[in-house]
Amino acid sequence: MHLNQRKQRGLTLVESMIALLVISVGLLGIAALQITSMKQNASALNHSRAVWIGYDMADRIRANIGQFARYAGIDTNTAYSENCTGGCNTIQMVTSDAEEWSAQMQNLPAGRGMITGNANRLVIAVMWDDEGTGASGTGCDPTNSNDLTCYTVLLVQ
Secondary structure (H helix, E strand, O other), X not given: OOOOOXXXXXXXXXXXXXXXXXXXXXXXXXXXXXXXXXXHHHHHHHHHHHHHHHHHHHHHHHHOHHHHHHHOOOEOOOOOOOXXXXXXXXXXHHHHHHHHHHHHHXXXXXXXXXXXXXXXXXXXXXXXXXXXXXXXXXXOOXXXXXXXXXXXXXEEO
């Protein structure tokens, strides 16, 4: 008995389609990973900016320590106008610092800064919309989706 045997060569259409499907799923996974990575990098950049902006204001307050209490109540949603390039007294410097801090907040999405406290203690809050949800709350509550993401610096005199 002689069987007619033929050697199979190459891939069948079904095998090719399965290989294409496996590769496609892998590429989609890589694309999703890339998108997530980009979002996380943007978030890290915004957090780094917020830290820098917060500590910049803390340094400004330390440089004008005689007017420590006057910094309480600064809110970057308020318009400030004071140009100290030609020289200012220490009270005018508070307004100039607030104006420059407001300008720095433009580097954060929905950036906002507030300073609260009293003559002995100030809390510098830098807030931004890290998730891009349109949040605008200033409660700094991470469980409240309506609140902006916050970074705070505490200064004690």
